[in-house]
Amino acid sequence: MTRPLPAGRHAASVSIRSGHGTASHDRVLRLNLDFRSPRLALRHAAAEGRAWVRSQDLS
Template sequence: MSTLCFSVGRYVVSPLTRRLDDGAYSASVSIRSGRGQASSDRVLRLIGRFTTADSALSHAAAQGRAWVHGACGA
């Protein structure tokens, strides 16, 4: 599994990839906000199969950014 975290406003976005049995990659993204007991974490499993981990990671990062901007009304 590969990950690279980055912040967008009050959110921490962690795009994730996983290698599948057939050698393709799947993508998901974790979106966290808050601290301690007041924190929340959403994990989105994204549709699509990718030939490289980098392409899956890029897709997950883009979807995470899009979700945050939609949640913030920007």
């Protein structure tokens, strides 16, 4: 997800859902960097989300 910031910059965040039904929850990562375009912000958010998922112990 992105949102516009002042001076034409863009913020990025990513939502990661886990579980099913009433046992599901979302983890939202709000990233501290800002970007010159929404595309760059989305690319960064996707990379950070994948890195977070890989870092979790899924056993």
